[in-house]
Amino acid sequence: MALTIGDDAPDFEADTTEGRINFHDWIGDSWAVLFSHPRNFTPICTTELGYLASIKDQFDARGVKIIGLSVDPLDNHEKWAQDIEETQGAALNYPLISDTDFNVSKAYGMLPNDVDGDPTQRTAAQNATLRNVFVIGPDKKVKLVLIYPMTTGRNFDEVLRVIDSLQLTAGHAVATPAQWQPGEDVIIAGSVSDEQAKEKYPDGWEAPRPWLRIVPAP
Template identity: 50%
Template structure:
């Protein structure tokens, strides 16, 4: 459904994938998830992206995150392309498979329903190709983050992993993460929180940066542990 907003329940659907037919919500269970789309099989940027996603799969798994890709081609092409992706990763690929499924969307039904098509990028047949979408879905099946890249720009999967760390931390703690935050860095205390509540919640201390306005809204505290 075009216009999917943050906080909306992510649409459930059935789809054929490289690991069999799935129902999305059933596949996700109580996990976090990253659903990421690709313009076409056997394309250079997509191959590098799926290779990088495969390398980082264990890091996402440590965080309780399931990964699932989508491309507007058939299962047969997906299986053949997987061999190239694994070879790109310089892995022994005999008998191996990607550590996550790829959805087959040859009729572009999901790409249209989820607002994934890039009207400015066309394939050899003149059809719009799928943009590089990233949807992060929480255990409550609600959309927590969306990113949209054009077909010409490959994604940074280290950044997607960083975003997952921030989302999981802030989902269980009353904090925010500043620009360029990395796990272990200080986090920010929301302006809506009183000094008394902040002192109670953050025994490691709250530090305020002095600003020309005199307003005390830049407040930091050492990162608390994420709540599972």
């Protein structure tokens, strides 16, 4: 079954472009983004990998590790990395998993359990469900799942925005409204009573409805 928010992120061992890893050990006390690709040498994924490499410092600043996944073997990863650098102007600066046995893809519910054989004999269309983004917290729980079609490039600026929200709301009893950007007002969580809110926000809050309590971001 596909993973959803709140599930344990499956642990695994896998070969990557930066060596073999144990996923949970690799995450450590950080946040992590795992994002998958149907096959190497696909045009939309090439732009995504390059763009993410160009903004990796923004993930680093938030304590977030990045790791990609494709079913191709490592030698293909190395060739694709060259193409990414040459066409996108940014070299890979994060690991790319070689999931040739489909074990990680299956564990994360992205491919059916009966998929097997030579991954290089499968087309990108056959692996179309490998277009996921998972944000995983330091507690190794899934915090966000995004699934994109093959024809639409992923918006990693939005992933950063969600991470900003996740990290803020993990430390404070608040939630972020539609179109929220860091620094903008937030909403007091429904789990917080008015009495509790008065202790935290002695200056009060804006409440167009009793259940909609708006305060400045903590």
